[in-house]
Amino acid sequence: MHYQSTRGAAPVLDFRGVTLTGLASDGGLYLPRKWPRLSAGNIADMRGLSYVETAERVIAPFVGDCLSADELRGLLRVAYGGFGHAAVTPLVQLDHRQWLLELFHGPTLAFKDVALQLLGGLFERFLAGTTQHLTIVGATSGDTGSAAIQAVAGRAGMDIFMLHPKGRVSEVQRRQMTTIQAANVHNIAVEGDFDDCQRHVKAMFNDAAFNGRFTLSAVNSINWARLLAQIVYYFHAAVRLGAPDVRVNFAVPTGNFGDVFAGYAAAKMGLPLGRLVVATNVNDILARALASGDYSSGRLVPTATPSMDIQVSSNFERLLFDLHGQDGAALAAAMAGFEATRRLTLSAEQQAVAAVHFTPFRADADAMTAAMQWAAQEVGQVIDPHTAVGLAAARTLPLDGPVVTLATAHPAKFPDAVERATGHRPGLPARCAGLFDRVERYETVANDQAALQAFIAARAVAA
Numbered sequence: 001m002h003y004q005s006t007r008g009a010a011p012v013l014d015f016r017g018v019t020l021t022g023l024a025s026d027g028g029l030y031l032p033r034k035w036p037r038l039s040a041g042n043i044a045d046m047r048g049l050s051y052v053e054t055a056e057r058v059i060a061p062f063v064g065d066c067l068s069a070d071e072l073r074g075l076l077r078v079a080y081g082g083f084g085h086a087a088v089t090p091l092v093q094l095d096h097r098q099w100l101l102e103l104f105h106g107p108t109l110a111f112k113d114v115a116l117q118l119l120g121g122l123f124e125r126f127l128a129g130t131t132q133h134l135t136i137v138g139a140t141s142g143d144t145g146s147a148a149i150q151a152v153a154g155r156a157g158m159d160i161f162m163l164h165p166k167g168r169v170s171e172v173q174r175r176q177m178t179t180i181q182a183a184n185v186h187n188i189a190v191e192g193d194f195d196d197c198q199r200h201v202k203a204m205f206n207d208a209a210f211n212g213r214f215t216l217s218a219v220n221s222i223n224w225a226r227l228l229a230q231i232v233y234y235f236h237a238a239v240r241l242g243a244p245d246v247r248v249n250f251a252v253p254t255g256n257f258g259d260v261f262a263g264y265a266a267a268k269m270g271l272p273l274g275r276l277v278v279a280t281n282v283n284d285i286l287a288r289a290l291a292s293g294d295y296s297s298g299r300l301v302p303t304a305t306p307s308m309d310i311q312v313s314s315n316f317e318r319l320l321f322d323l324h325g326q327d328g329a330a331l332a333a334a335m336a337g338f339e340a341t342r343r344l345t346l347s348a349e350q351q352a353v354a355a356v357h358f359t360p361f362r363a364d365a366d367a368m369t370a371a372m373q374w375a376a377q378e379v380g381q382v383i384d385p386h387t388a389v390g391l392a393a394a395r396t397l398p399l400d401g402p403v404v405t406l407a408t409a410h411p412a413k414f415p416d417a418v419e420r421a422t423g424h425r426p427g428l429p430a431r432c433a434g435l436f437d438r439v440e441r442y443e444t445v446a447n448d449q450a451a452l453q454a455f456i457a458a459r460a461v462a463a
């Protein structure tokens with residue numbers, strides 16, 4: 001299996017290479033050169049499989065000869081063995097046509113654990129027997145940071161530098177990052193917003209001198225392995241609801257377009273799906289792009305769904321690659337235009353191609369609150385505000401067939417917003433006990449590329 005950059009000019013890599021690399025050297029994102037396909041028979045054969053067994057079948061075609069079947073199975077068992085629910089990602093029925101797919105049973109209570117628990121193991125496996133030392137740089141609006149830190153804390157051969165926007169993550173999210181005392185964890189509170197953090201991280205990858213001094217690696221969804229792990233739960237949930245004979249719709253709370261791109265990847269692998277609903281909050285660049293072709297980023301508005309307060313969505317480039325006929329040079333020119341003007345227009349033809357799979361939806365604060373209230377009052381489910389953005393779409397849009405809303409975070413990660421909407425203050429599960437008693441450790445750094453790079457360079461291990 002080989003991976004190519006969306007901008008066409010970076011070296012082609014195998015699975016090991018693509019896992020250890022962040023952004024491609026031409027500024028693009030890696031994608032499989034050829035998508036593996038599963039037949040309807042292969043998908044029907046997944047009925048009754050456990051999560052780990054499903055993951056083996058979905059992931060194996062992507063790893064080539066970089067891992068043996070036994071190694072992959074071992075990594076998957078370790079990654080999901082610590083989840084707080086035996087089903088790993090249980091489906092909860094809400095009414096005759098709606099389900100929640102609970103993705104928050106991992107150690108940090110968000111869907112990011114599903115991918116990052118595996119990625120931590122992959123890093124360790126691919127570094128074993130080498131002298132390489134990874135300098136992982138990441139940007140987070142709260143959930144990626146906590147899940148990534150949890151996944152790599154204390155592992156040999158790697159340091160993690162995680163940038164979060166100061167004062168813009170929930171207290172639970174911040175403490176999940178800053179109370180980890182492992183020496184290889186470096187938390188940086190940036191005096192800016194998430195888009196600033198993400199821009200700085202991408203600039204570090206694009207700075208050849210800086211990148212050359214360290215072995216930079218990524219835990220954000222620019223890393224292909226992140227998305228690969230997320231494809232699994234689309235298969236697992238759809239099969240439980242009747243796929244390949246039934247077309248299941250998925251409503252996906254969206255920010256960086258990673259989670260919903262994993263659903264699109266499942267469709268490219270042959271999973272018959274209904275609609276993939278791209279549900280955004282009022283920071284709605286993605287909903288606008290898909291509804292009217294207007295991919296232009298405006299001013300970021302802080303909301304009760306801070307993890308989705310994003311204006312420049314990394315993984316949209318992976319879809320744009322297909323919308324540009326997989327022409328890397330054409331996409332590189334389009335992205336250069338976007339980076340200069342913060343504006344890109346999709347043609348009518350490109351919009352039509354995207355519309356084959358995606359339905360856009362924008363939920364404002366009232367719609368999000370109404371969804372949380374409906375879930376609490378009508379079906380006795382307390383949900384987090386991000387999940388509520390997805391559920392608002394699931395309840396509003398005319399969708400044929402079963403609808404699964406991805407429950408991307410545990411409500412206890414955002415207790416204030418949940419309490420405001422429902423009057424109920426969710427408590428943390430027992431496995432998170434003590435979070436509020438531990439000492440926090442982080443440094444505040446200016447919203448400045450040079451200052452951030454100097455901070456990291458002073459602490460990172462040279463290549």
Ligand SMILES: Cc1ncc(COP(=O)(O)O)c(C=O)c1O
Nearest residue numbers: 143254255256257258259307408
């Ligand atoms: C709780 C939660 N829901 C939804 C999202 C959006 O997911 P994505 O960025 O993959 O679109 C995020 C952040 O990524 C998140 O943390």
Ligand SMILES: N[C@@H](CCOP(=O)(O)O)C(=O)O
Nearest residue numbers: 140141142143144220221307
């Ligand atoms: N919402 C995210 C933002 C980063 O997204 P990623 O999926 O690219 O890592 C977060 O929680 O940090």
